[in-house]
Amino acid sequence: MSIFHASAEQLELVESFVRPLEELFPVARLHRAEHTDYDNWVTAAEFGWFGISLPEEAGGIGLSVVEEALLFAQFGRHLISPGFMAASLAAKTASLSGNDELAQKILGGEIPVAIARQTAAGITLVDAENAKLCLVISAEGTKLFPVEAIQQRALLDRTQWSIALESAALPGNPIAQASEEDIGASINLLIAAQLTGIAAATLEMAVAYAQIRQQFGVAIGSFQAIKHYCTDMVMNVQAAKDMLSFSAVAMAGNQPDHRFQVASALVVATRAAFFNTGKNIQIHGGMGFSAECDAHLFLKRAHVLETLAGGLKASRAALRAENSIFGKDAAFTG
Amino acid sequence: MSESLDDFRARARSWLQENVPEHGSPMEGPESREYALAWQKRQFEGGWAGLTWPQAYGGKELSVLQQIAWFEEYARAKAPSTHNALFVGMNHAGPTLIACGTDEQKAFHLPKIMQGEVIWCQGFSEPNAGSDLASLRTKGLVEGDELVVNGQKIWSSYADIGDYQELLIRTDPASSRHHGLSWVICAMDTPGITVRPIKTMAGPAKYAEVFYDNVRIPLSNIVGGLNNGWKTAMATLSFERGTASLALQISLSQRVEELIAANDDAGVSDTLMDLRADAAALRAMSYQFAIKSETGPVGSEGSMIRLYFAELAKRVASASIDIFGIGAPQVLAEHGLGFDYFDSYSETIAGGTAEIQRNIIAERVLGLPRGSR
Numbered sequence: 252m253s254i255f256h257a258s259a260e261q262l263e264l265v266e267s268f269v270r271p272l273e274e275l276f277p278v279a280r281l282h283r284a285e286h287t288d289y290d291n292w293v294t295a296a297e298f299g300w301f302g303i304s305l306p307e308e309a310g311g312i313g314l315s316v317v318e319e320a321l322l323f324a325q326f327g328r329h330l331i332s333p334g335f336m337a338a339s340l341a342a343k344t345a346s347l348s349g350n351d352e353l354a355q356k357i358l359g360g361e362i363p364v365a366i367a368r369q370t371a372a373g374i375t376l377v378d379a380e381n382a383k384l385c386l387v388i389s390a391e392g393t394k395l396f397p398v399e400a401i402q403q404r405a406l407l408d409r410t411q412w413s414i415a416l417e418s419a420a421l422p423g424n425p426i427a428q429a430s431e432e433d434i435g436a437s438i439n440l441l442i443a444a445q446l447t448g449i450a451a452a453t454l455e456m457a458v459a460y461a462q463i464r465q466q467f468g469v470a471i472g473s474f475q476a477i478k479h480y481c482t483d484m485v486m487n488v489q490a491a492k493d494m495l496s497f498s499a500v501a502m503a504g505n506q507p508d509h510r511f512q513v514a515s516a517l518v519v520a521t522r523a524a525f526f527n528t529g530k531n532i533q534i535h536g537g538m539g540f541s542a543e544c545d546a547h548l549f550l551k552r553a554h555v556l557e558t559l560a561g562g563l564k565a566s567r568a569a570l571r572a573e574n575s576i577f578g579k580d581a582a583f584t585g
Numbered sequence: 586m587s588e589s590l591d592d593f594r595a596r597a598r599s600w601l602q603e604n605v606p607e608h609g610s611p612m613e614g615p616e617s618r619e620y621a622l623a624w625q626k627r628q629f630e631g632g633w634a635g636l637t638w639p640q641a642y643g644g645k646e647l648s649v650l651q652q653i654a655w656f657e658e659y660a661r662a663k664a665p666s667t668h669n670a671l672f673v674g675m676n677h678a679g680p681t682l683i684a685c686g687t688d689e690q691k692a693f694h695l696p697k698i699m700q701g702e703v704i705w706c707q708g709f710s711e712p713n714a715g716s717d718l719a720s721l722r723t724k725g726l727v728e729g730d731e732l733v734v735n736g737q738k739i740w741s742s743y744a745d746i747g748d749y750q751e752l753l754i755r756t757d758p759a760s761s762r763h764h765g766l767s768w769v770i771c772a773m774d775t776p777g778i779t780v781r782p783i784k785t786m787a788g789p790a791k792y793a794e795v796f797y798d799n800v801r802i803p804l805s806n807i808v809g810g811l812n813n814g815w816k817t818a819m820a821t822l823s824f825e826r827g828t829a830s831l832a833l834q835i836s837l838s839q840r841v842e843e844l845i846a847a848n849d850d851a852g853v854s855d856t857l858m859d860l861r862a863d864a865a866a867l868r869a870m871s872y873q874f875a876i877k878s879e880t881g882p883v884g885s886e887g888s889m890i891r892l893y894f895a896e897l898a899k900r901v902a903s904a905s906i907d908i909f910g911i912g913a914p915q916v917l918a919e920h921g922l923g924f925d926y927f928d929s930y931s932e933t934i935a936g937g938t939a940e941i942q943r944n945i946i947a948e949r950v951l952g953l954p955r956g957s958r
Contacts, residue, residue, distance in 0.1 A: 254650070255872045458951050473956030478947035479940070485951055486889050490866035497869035515865035518858060567858035571845075575861065577838040578846065 254504070257317050257496040264314070265321040268298070276329040278452075278545050281413055288332035289363055289381035296360025301338040309346050310355040315503040316437070320444040320495055327448025330552050332378045332414070333559060336441045337366035341386045341427075343437060344393045348427035353395075357384070365398070368559050369421060373403070376417040377555060387421065388559060393434050394425035412551045436502055436510055439517045439569075442560045443498075446520035446553060447491040453524075453531035453549050454484040460535055471534075480530045487523035494519045511573035517566045524553040594654040600631055601662035609920050610665055612789035613782075618704055618746040621670035625701030635675075635699045637828060642683050642695050649875045652828040660835035667832045670743045670791075674698040674705035676829045678751045681768065684820040685809035690770065694749070706747030708771065708795060709818075710740040716941040717958075718753075719762045719815070723797065725754040725769065727804065727811075732756065732769065734777075734800040740935070744793035745782045747773050752802075757812050766814035770806040777801070787927035828875050834894060838864040840901055840925075848908050856904055863897050885949040892942045895932035902929035 275294065280286045295301065303319035305311025312318075319339070326335055338357055341364045345354035356362050365382030367374040369389035379385060385401060387394045400422040407416040458481055461472030471477050498512035506512075528550035532539035539546045560566055588596075604627055610620045628634045636655055638644020647655065659667075667675075679698045682691055697703045714721035723736025734754060744750065750771040757765025773780070777800040782790035809817030841860045848857065870890050877883050905922045909915055916923040933939035947953045 255653075255869075256876060458953065461953060469956070470954050472947075472953035475940070475944060475956065475958070478953055478956075479943045481951055481953060482889075482892075482943040482946045485946065486893055489870055489886070489889055490863070490893065493869040493873045494862075494866040497865075497872065512865060512869075515862040518862035519866045522859065564855070567855050567862075570858045570862060571854060575838065575842050575865075577835065577864075578842040 254500070255497060256493070256500055257321060261317050261321065265318055265325070268300070268318075268322055269325040271298070272325055272329050276331055278330055278548065281330060281545075281548050282543065284410070287381055288334065288378070292363050292381075293360040295335060296338075296358065300335065301360070302342055302358040303339070305342060305346060305354070305358070309351060310358040311342070315499075316440060317496070317499040317503050320440050320499040323441045323444035324448040324451070324492075324495065327445030327552075327556075328452040330449075330548055333366045333445075333556065334364060334378050334382065336445070337364040337382075337386045339441065340366075340388075340393055340434065340438060341384060341395050343434060344386065344395050344429040345427045347429040347433050350427050353427060366559060367419075368561065373418060373420045374401075375407075375558065376401075376404070376419060377559065378414050379417055380415055387425075388438055388561075390431065390561060390565070392431040393429045393438070395427040396422050396425055400424070412555060413548050414552070414555060416555075435569075436513045439513045439560065439566075440495075440499060440502060442556050443491075443495055443513070443516040443520040445556055446517075446524040447488070447495050449549050449553050449556075450484070450491050450520065450523040450527040451488045453527040453546070454481070454488050456546065456549075457481060457484060457527075457531040457534040464536075477534060480534060484527045484530055487526055491516070491520040491523040508574070508576050511570070511575055514566070514570040514573050517560060518563070518570055521553075521557050521560070521563050521566060524549075524556070528553050590650055590654060593651055594658060597633070597655050597658045598662070600633060601658055601664055604628075604631060605662045605664045610669055612919070612924075613791060615746060617670055620665070621704065622701045624665050624669075625671050625699075627701075629700045634701075638679065638699070639683060642691060643699055649828065649879045653831060653872060653875060656828060656831035657835055660832045660839065664832070666836070667829060670704050670746060671701075673707050673742060673747075673751065674703065677707065678705040678749070681751065681817060681820060682808060685768070685817045687805075687808075689805070690808060694770070703748040704743055704746055706741050706743040706750045706773070706793075708738040708741050708744070708750040708752040711737060712739050716938050718937075719766075721753060721755060721766070723752075723754045724758060725756045725767060725802070726758065727756065730804050732767075732802045732804060732807075734769075734771070734797045734802060736797050738795045738797075740783070740792050741795050742792055744773070744780050744795050745790065749773065750795070753814050753818055756814070760812070763815040765812050766818075767811055768808045768814040768817035769802055770808060771800070771802055775800050775802065785928070786930065787924055828871075830891075830894065831871060831875075834864075834867055834871060837894070837898055837901055838868065840905070844901070844905055844908055850908075853904065853908060856907075860897070860901055860904060863893075864901075867893055867897060885946060888942055888946055889950065891936075892939060892946070895939060898932045899929045902926040
């Protein structure tokens with residue numbers, strides 16, 4: 252195993268995990284208003300996707316956050332509901348609260364979980380219509396609530412952002428909770444992973460289109476203006492992917508600077524996702540602006556994930572709070 | 586290797602602590618030459634020269650993880666920049682000779698480079714062959730057992746203080762583009778060579794124009810075969826692990842940290858955090874590239890890392906001027922941030938402009954169709 256990056260074995264293992272994704276979660280499903288990823292909730296639980304990095308005795312798969320991050324990058328590619336991230340974080344939260352029974356039930360798929368972000372006014376729930384539990388993320392960590400405990404729920408949108416958004420009041424008395432110190436890096440890593448997957452998927456979409464779309468008698472990919480956008484996109488993907496793998500390995504090895512690395516991964520992936528989803532629309536031209544094209548779905552999901560992370564500004568502020576090993580008086584790892 | 590990575594790192598750290606020169610390098614001229622040679626000699630005598638070179642040629646052939654540890658410690662100790670007058674010999678001409686040179690060429694030149702006896706300079710670009718290097722026109726005509734060279738090179742790094750030049754010239758007069766070129770070792774004291782240093786916008790002259798007036802070079806100085814120069818020039822990268830620039834990258838991260846430590850203004854904090862995160866990503870990319878390169882060919886990923894570094898270096902230099910202002914002592918100092926800032930404008934020009942690099946990445950990494958430039 253490499254001391255800096257995901258190993259070949261880890262990459263191979265995750266390959267085997269993701270084989271069913273294309274069939275279960277084609278991106279085109281998001282064009283159907285009635286679709287819900289919660290239809291595949293139990294299947295996902297059976298695959299073990301909610302407990303990749305939890306130990307086997309706690310009902311997990313017993314792998315590390317490296318495999319988990321690689322899997323969630325694939326979830327990002329397929330625009331899988333952030334509820335799946337909620338399940339993983341809720342199981343961790345329950346486990347950290349010492350409630351193993353609850354963790355087991357979440358991992359087994361018995362209790363569907365949705366995710367929410369705490370705001371100044373209350374909470375914003377995402378894709379919560381089929382959930383029984385809600386995991387609320389804030390700058391202080393996570394809190395888990397039964398959905399019945401959530402008051403003043405109001406649907407904000409279902410169409411504009413291509414996912415259901417609701418506002419509600421923040422309830423009291425969570426059934427489980429975890430501090431930022433214990434779970435913050437896990438939240439950031441999983442969001443960074445999904446944003447990395449979005450950046451990668453939109454790069455591939457843009458390049459494929461640039462190769463077939465013809466204008467002025469040639470493929471538009473032969474124009475320098477298009478090439479330069481695509482190069483910026485692939486460099487974003489390379490940076491986000493390698494930063495994700497590097498930070499996940501640092502976190503799995505409990506390296507002293509792992510929080511710095513994960514915070515960097517989130518900032519890099521967020522910017523990569525915004526740039527790439529935007530340029531993918533631009534490269535698709537008029538088609539990219541249409542509702543029937545997948546391009547806008549990636550842009551919108553990038554915004555939803557950024558919001559769940561507390562916003563790019565907050566992610567930068569969180570990075571500022573960490574120490575780099577290249578700062579004064581700091582020792583190198585190794 | 587019986588020595589553990591931790592022990593290796595500790596040994597590197599303590600040697601660097603005792604041996605890194607107290608003062609930085611002079612910016613140009615004979616003093617910069619003496620400084621660079623003395624530093625190389627000291628590294629050689631301490632057993633720290635040629636770390637990336639194969640053992641067969643006197644190198645240490647360190648594992649990638651050891652190279653990473655060395656360059657991390659090197660930057661930490663604030664050792665002289667690896668982008669100095671030794672750069673061409675250690676990272677360009679030396680590797681080319683190792684890949685394509687004859688036994689005689691290797692036996693003569695490689696020890697001199699490693700032991701800090703000679704400075705090499707580059708001779709690729711011409712006034713009309715910049716990003717389009719293959720359009721170069723400096724001629725070398727075969728006469729007996731010699732080449733007679735006429736023409737002009739420009740942006741030749743360290744030509745004013747160099748002993749040898751890696752010279753790419755057109756040896757088949759009927760040829761065009763990549764064909765009919767030769768990669769030649771040119772001794773800079775050969776009659777007919779005139780060197781004119783170029784002052785840059787940053788001040789000091791590390792580049793020069795070089796004029797060739799019937800310069801006679803023995804045919805035995807051709808590396809990789811007559812009219813095979815393009816291949817020779819490309820072979821340079823055959824054992825490149827990308828680790829040679831690690832120390833530079835880490836120095837860049839250190840500079841970002843210095844800016845963060847010096848600045849509490851919320852207005853530029855977002856910029857600084859993006860720089861911080863991007864510098865961390867550059868490190869992650871470089872380590873990934875180095876690790877992959879040890880087990881197989883890595884393709885064009887290296888050119889992405891180079892471009893990423895170049896643009897990040899410019900952004901860091903620019904941020905430092907924004908933060909300190911044009912009149913600050915650390916900006917105006919001799920090795921100061923002002924020099925770094927102005928010099929950073931060369932990052933996206935030297936060695937192929939960022940625009941040409943983008944074309945190449947789009948075509949070789951992404952497979953987009955070639956178009957007009």
